[in-house]
Amino acid sequence: GCGFNGGTCHIVIEACEGCQKATEYSSGKYCLIFPDPTAKWRLGNCNMATHIKVEEKKAGKVNPLKASKRGH
Structure with missing residues (x-):
């Protein structure tokens, strides 16, 4: 049995x-x-719902100059 809120x-x-x-x-x-x-x-x-799909954010555009300096 459930022991919540008075049983x-x-x-x-x-x-x-x-x-x-x-x-x-x-x-x-x-x-x-x-x-x-x-x-x-x-x-x-x-947070435990199995019937809800969470949309992921798409990665924005990457600046090629900054990306080359990151070191992969």
Whole structure:
């Protein structure tokens, strides 16, 4: 059982739908990692979410004069 907040975990929120960490039980759908999914999404994306793709920033143009001085 979950020992969070008086012995009960919180059911996943809509933002968790599609995540592989969310598991269905007879009493509802719960996160395997965090007992309170709402708290993880409050400040932005959940860092353990498997259904969100993070876009990587592309490297900007490199100045060839400075690149030659770096020493590879």
